Amino acid sequence: MTPQDDHPLRYGLVNELHARPSPRLSAPATVVYTAFKETDRASTRDRRRDDEHLSSLAARYGAPRPDPEANHYAGPLGRHKLRWERHTEFVTYTAYTPGLPPRAFDPSAGAIFPEEWQAAAPGKRIAAVIIQILPLPEDTDEAREVMEKWFVTDGLAAAWVLEEAALVAGDFRIDAAGWMRFAIFVRPGEGEGRVGRIVQRILELETYRAMSMMGLPRARALSSRLNALDPQLSAIVEGMADDSRPADDVLQELLAVSARLEAEATQSHFRFGATKAYEAIVMDRVAVLRESRWQGRQTLTEFMTRRYEPAMRTVISTEARLKTMLERTDRAAELLRTRADVQRSAQNQALLESMDRRAALQLRLQHTVEGLSVVAISYYALGLLSYALAPVASAAGMDKAVLLALLTPLAILLVWGGLRRIRAGLEKPPGEDGH
Known part of the structure; x- marks a missing residue:
C-alpha cells in the first residue's frame, strides 16, 4: 500500500488528534492566558485578521512567522512559550513562563500581551487568566493562608484534583487589572505532563464557561x-x-x-x-x-x-x-x-343553494316563455296559413274560419314539437350526436 491508496483526509484527521497537546509544566511557573471573540457573527469572521494579529505578536518578539493556513501555533516569545489556537468563535493565546512574578499575580506578568496589541485585536477579550503553579507545602494550612490572601473567601473554590495530585484554588472573580486568578499547588514528583493537563483543563473551563454564558x-x-x-x-x-x-x-x-x-x-x-x-x-x-x-x-x-x-x-x-x-x-x-x-x-x-334557486327560477321562466312562444308562433303560423288556404277553402265551399279552427290544434302541436326537438338538441351533451 502507498499513501496514494489512503483516503485524502486520513492523515489530516489523525494529525488533528495531536494538534493541541497539553503543555509540560513544573512548579514554579506562571501561565498567562487570553481569548478574543468578535462581538458579532464570530463564527463567520474573516480568519485573516486572526492571522495578522498573531503575526504582529510574533514579529514583536522576533518569533517564527505562523502558517496562515494552520489553526494552531507554538513558538518562543523571549523566555516565554506561546501557544495559539483558533476555534469556531474565538482565538486563544497562552504564554508559559518558568518561575513566579515578584508579587503574587502581579499584572506585570500579563505584559507578554501588550495592552496596545490587545486593543488592536479583531474582537474583544472574553477571558483573561493568570495561573500560578507552586509546590504544595508540607503543611496544607500554609496553602489555606495563602489562598485567603489571594482570593475572596466568599466565592473561593478549592479542591484536590486527579487523586490529590494537586490542589486547585480560584474565586472566579476579575481583579483590578482585569485578570482572573487561579493557583495550583502541585505535589512534589508529579509529572510535567500531568501538571500541564490540569492547567489546560482550568483554562478550558474558564473559556467555555464564558462562551456558554454569552x-x-x-x-x-x-x-x-x-x-x-x-x-x-x-x-x-x-x-x-x-x-x-x-x-x-x-x-x-x-x-x-x-x-x-x-x-x-x-x-x-x-x-x-x-x-x-x-x-x-x-x-x-x-x-x-x-x-x-x-x-x-x-x-x-x-x-x-x-x-x-x-x-x-x-x-x-x-x-x-x-x-x-x-x-x-x-x-x-x-x-x-x-x-x-x-x-x-x-x-x-x-352560494350553491342560491344558484340552484336561480336555476329553478330560470327553468320555470323558460317553460313560461316556451309556452308563450308556442302560442305566438302558432298565431303567426295560422295567420300565414289563412292567406295560403283562403283560395282552397273558397273552392271547396268551406268557411275560412272553420278551416282555421280545424288547423289550429295541428299548428300548435307542430310548433310545440318543433320547439321540443330544438331544445333537446341544445341540451344533448357533446359527442352524443355522433360528431
Whole structure:
C-alpha cells in the first residue's frame, strides 16, 4: 500500500488528534492566558485578521512567522512559550513562563500581551487568566493562608484534583487589572505532563464557561420580548371562539405574532445551540479533574452547581418557552385555518343553494316563455296559413274560419314539437350526436 491508496483526509484527521497537546509544566511557573471573540457573527469572521494579529505578536518578539493556513501555533516569545489556537468563535493565546512574578499575580506578568496589541485585536477579550503553579507545602494550612490572601473567601473554590495530585484554588472573580486568578499547588514528583493537563483543563473551563454564558444576556432580552408577545398570543387564542370576528382577520393577527416568534427563533438558534455545546464541555472539564474535598471548601463542581447552572437553566427554559409559543401559534393557526375553511364551505354551500334557486327560477321562466312562444308562433303560423288556404277553402265551399279552427290544434302541436326537438338538441351533451 502507498499513501496514494489512503483516503485524502486520513492523515489530516489523525494529525488533528495531536494538534493541541497539553503543555509540560513544573512548579514554579506562571501561565498567562487570553481569548478574543468578535462581538458579532464570530463564527463567520474573516480568519485573516486572526492571522495578522498573531503575526504582529510574533514579529514583536522576533518569533517564527505562523502558517496562515494552520489553526494552531507554538513558538518562543523571549523566555516565554506561546501557544495559539483558533476555534469556531474565538482565538486563544497562552504564554508559559518558568518561575513566579515578584508579587503574587502581579499584572506585570500579563505584559507578554501588550495592552496596545490587545486593543488592536479583531474582537474583544472574553477571558483573561493568570495561573500560578507552586509546590504544595508540607503543611496544607500554609496553602489555606495563602489562598485567603489571594482570593475572596466568599466565592473561593478549592479542591484536590486527579487523586490529590494537586490542589486547585480560584474565586472566579476579575481583579483590578482585569485578570482572573487561579493557583495550583502541585505535589512534589508529579509529572510535567500531568501538571500541564490540569492547567489546560482550568483554562478550558474558564473559556467555555464564558462562551456558554454569552447566551444568558440574549435569553434575558428574549424573555422580555416573549413577555410582550405572550399576552397578544393568549388574547388571539381566547378570541378564536368569537364568531363575530372573521377567521381570516384573526389569522392575520396570529401570523404577525408567529412571524415575530420565528424571527426570534432564527436569531437565537445558533447562540442557544452553542451555549448547550459549551456547557457540556464545561461540565466535562470539571468531571475529568476528578475532584475531592479539601478542608471543607466548596469544590469546582459545587461552585458550578450553585453559580453557573442557574444561568444555563435560564437559557434552556427561555429556549423551551420560545419553542412552546411557536407550537401554540402553529396549533392556533391550524385551528383558524380549519375555521376559515368551514366558513368558506358554508359560504360556498349558500352560494350553491342560491344558484340552484336561480336555476329553478330560470327553468320555470323558460317553460313560461316556451309556452308563450308556442302560442305566438302558432298565431303567426295560422295567420300565414289563412292567406295560403283562403283560395282552397273558397273552392271547396268551406268557411275560412272553420278551416282555421280545424288547423289550429295541428299548428300548435307542430310548433310545440318543433320547439321540443330544438331544445333537446341544445341540451344533448357533446359527442352524443355522433360528431
